[in-house]
Amino acid sequence: MTWEGPAVGTEAAVSCKGFRFPAEIISHAVWLCHRFPLSFREVEELLLARGIVVSHETIRAWCDRFGPEYAAALRCRRPQAGDKWHLDEVFVKINGERTYLWRAVDQDGNVLDVLVQPRRDAKAARRFMAKLMEKQCRVPRVLVTDRLCSYGVAHRELMSSVEHRSHKGLNNRAENSHQPTRQRERAMKGFRSAGRTQQFLSVFSQISPHFRPRR
Structure with missing residues (x-):
């Protein structure tokens, strides 16, 4: 078995004891699944081309098993x-029903949190907003949203001292951050359940930018 290629870089923080494959291969497979719009079978084929025989069910x-742990290690x-x-919401179809994906990013485009x-x-x-403040352990200097009235209500109740800029044209940073999710939604032929969607996107938002060069 031969192996060449980058791994996620968090193997030391995550134990793979008891697994047949080393942590470098496992983390690389997890990274491929979250970085590129690939199916589990396509990742299976990419690993096979490098002499690594593993089934798509094992990759799943x-x-x-390891996606949330790698994401947490990268976040730390x-x-x-x-x-x-920047806060924004976009609708996604989950099992045929309209659901909303809420997303927060900072001025550099780093995803702070997502919530279905x-x-x-x-x-x-x-x-x-309460979940976001709890996770970040602080409030921002400036909050940027679109003109959805719900943001104004939550802002007045939770962070009234923070400057709130409500204008659709100012929120391109958050709106652009939805594009990778749309790509994965098409590649996965839609999402199946709210719980699985929340779990996947929480991991995806942390692992996907890893090793991605900035513009």
């Missing part, structure tokens, strides 16, 4: 996010 199990190694937060919710009312906005 690796992603479920990254510097503190910027103080200008069935609605985009004030209650949903409050829940997302």
Whole structure:
């Protein structure tokens, strides 16, 4: 068996004891699944071309088992996010039903958090903002959103001291960050359940930018 290629770089933080393959191969397979719009069978073929015989079901199990751990390790190694937060929501079809994906990014395009919710009312906005503040352990200097009224309600209740800029033209940073998700949605032929979608996108938002050169 031969192997050449980059791994996720978090193998030391995640234990692969008891698995037949070394951590470098497992992490590389997980990275391929989250970085490129590839199916598990396509990743299986890429590994086979390097002399690594592993089934697509095993690769799926690796992603479920190690994906969240690799994402958490990468999140801990990254510097503190910027103080200008862009929030946006976009609808996704999950099992044929319209659901909303809420996303927050900083001024550099780093994803701060994602949350799948069935609605985009004030209650949903409050829940997302509260989750975001808890995760970041602070409030931003500037909050940028589109003109959805739900953001204004949540802003007044949770972070009224923060400057709020509500204008569709100012929020291109958050809107552009939805594009990789749309690509994966098409490659996966849609999402099947809200829970699985939340789990996948939480991991995807951390692993996908890894080794991706900036413009």
